Amino acid sequence: MQVPGSKSITARALFLAAAARGTTLLRRPLVSDDTEGFAGGLETLGYRVERDPRAWTIEGRPEGPPAAEAEVFCRDGATTARFLPALAAAGQGVFRFDASAQMRRRPLGPLTQALRELGVDLVHEGQEGHHPLTVRARGIKGGRITLDAGLSSQFLTALLLVGPLTAEGLHITVTDLVSAPYVEITLALMRRFGVEVERAGDTFHVPPRPYAATDYTIEPDASTASYPLAAAALTGHSVTIPGLGSASLQGDVRFAEVLGRMGATVELRPDAVTVTGNGRLRGLTVNMRDISDTVPTLAAIAPFADGPVRIEDVYNMRIKECDRLDACAENLSRLGVPVRTGRDWIEIHPASPRAAEIACHGDHRIAMAFSVTGVRTPGITLDDAGCVRKTFPGFHQALADLRAGWAL
Numbered sequence: 418m419q420v421p422g423s424k425s426i427t428a429r430a431l432f433l434a435a436a437a438r439g440t441t442l443l444r445r446p447l448v449s450d451d452t453e454g455f456a457g458g459l460e461t462l463g464y465r466v467e468r469d470p471r472a473w474t475i476e477g478r479p480e481g482p483p484a485a486e487a488e489v490f491c492r493d494g495a496t497t498a499r500f501l502p503a504l505a506a507a508g509q510g511v512f513r514f515d516a517s518a519q520m521r522r523r524p525l526g527p528l529t530q531a532l533r534e535l536g537v538d539l540v541h542e543g544q545e546g547h548h549p550l551t552v553r554a555r556g557i558k559g560g561r562i563t564l565d566a567g568l569s570s571q572f573l574t575a576l577l578l579v580g581p582l583t584a585e586g587l588h589i590t591v592t593d594l595v596s597a598p599y600v601e602i603t604l605a606l607m608r609r610f611g612v613e614v615e616r617a618g619d620t621f622h623v624p625p626r627p628y629a630a631t632d633y634t635i636e637p638d639a640s641t642a643s644y645p646l647a648a649a650a651l652t653g654h655s656v657t658i659p660g661l662g663s664a665s666l667q668g669d670v671r672f673a674e675v676l677g678r679m680g681a682t683v684e685l686r687p688d689a690v691t692v693t694g695n696g697r698l699r700g701l702t703v704n705m706r707d708i709s710d711t712v713p714t715l716a717a718i719a720p721f722a723d724g725p726v727r728i729e730d731v732y733n734m735r736i737k738e739c740d741r742l743d744a745c746a747e748n749l750s751r752l753g754v755p756v757r758t759g760r761d762w763i764e765i766h767p768a769s770p771r772a773a774e775i776a777c778h779g780d781h782r783i784a785m786a787f788s789v790t791g792v793r794t795p796g797i798t799l800d801d802a803g804c805v806r807k808t809f810p811g812f813h814q815a816l817a818d819l820r821a822g823w824a825l
């Protein structure tokens with residue numbers, strides 16, 4: 418199955434292309450609500466973005482946004498809502514940011530506090546630490562800061578990405594960090610645009626240095642790949658995702674290993690992953706702090722395992738598009754599956770799910786994950802099928818095509 422491009426890589430590449438000297442060509446970008454929101458945000462800030470469906474061209478400007486004033490609406494995308502204010506702060510002008518109701522509820526206080534400590538004039542107009550906000554930008558001098566990225570790695574990524582645009586560079590010491598593999602994606606992409614970050618344990622030294630434009634091909638999205646791979650493990654069929662393998666930059670490719678621990682056969686080659694199921698799944702206890710976007714996928718197939726599935730250390734799932742731990746538990750209960758949750762864990766017991774309507778809470782991952790349950794359980798419906806547009810507008814057709822191939 419061909420999977421659309423990585424959301425995380427597309428967002429970073431758009432930031433870096435905008436900040437670079439020269440014109441960047443991004444091949445196979447993800448075209449979805451999140452990344453169109455990101456590209457549209459750049460356009461509102463005055464950058465030129467040409468969007469051909471197969472490749473996006475961006476004219477960079479190392480001095481910061483071309484516009485002197487702008488109002489950017491970030492939609493539901495946390496990459497847009499957290500990365501673009503940092504980019505704007507490095508320029509000169511007055512930039513206002515707002516986001517959807519869902520995104521307004523999600524925090525960015527540790528990031529905006531760090532920007533203020535670096536001298537940025539940034540005001541939250543409503544609730545402190547949340548959108549909407551206004552940045553009166555006069556460039557960033559740089560310096561040393563301490564950051565708590567225990568709620569979101571995106572706070573650290575935003576500061577790393579903007580670091581080279583500061584006058585003196587940044588020394589960032591991190592006291593806590595969740596979703597750590599996403600920081601590796603950031604560092605790899607920065608390197609690809611010509612900037613090497615020095616890392617010593619919890620401290621990152623970002624030099625003041627211009628990014629260089631490039632020609633870059635975006636790999637398929639590993640979180641999106643979790644749905645067809647889980648469907649294979651659940652049904653005893655085989656799925657291969659070309660372009661996504663052991664050479665991937667994305668931590669979520671490790672979801673395939675979780676399916677392997679549950680009994681599926683996993684073949685991880687440098688440029689492709691194949692999962693072959695045998696119709697049976699084993700229960701397990703697994704720490705998914707690094708790969709929590711794939712927790713709903715696991716939760717949605719967990720009832721079919723022969724023992725309990727316990728997923729641990731995933732508190733920050735509660736501050737995503739919705740409270741994903743509660744949403745998983747609510748929907749499993751609707752399906753008649755015994756489930757328990759705590760502050761940062763969920764435990765799912767074996768059951769035969771019954772037909773039910775899934776409450777998506779406007780969350781693409783809840784919709785896509787429980788669609789996979791629907792491959793085994795007839796009569797599952799979604800109350801908001803369209804919310805998949807955030808990262809995979811063609812999801813329902815793609816899943817239908819996969820099932821047609823298996824004649825399920």
Ligand SMILES: O=C(O)C1=C[C@@H](OP(=O)(O)O)[C@@H](O)[C@H](O)C1
Nearest residue numbers: 425568569570571574596599710
């Ligand atoms: O940097 C990124 O591209 C992302 C980081 C992760 O968020 P957190 O660091 O907030 O867990 C992940 O859940 C999100 O989908 C994308």
Ligand SMILES: C=C(OP(=O)(O)O)C(=O)O
Nearest residue numbers: 493494495496710737782
């Ligand atoms: C959490 C997600 O998105 P974001 O934080 O980028 O809005 C996601 O895609 O699952």
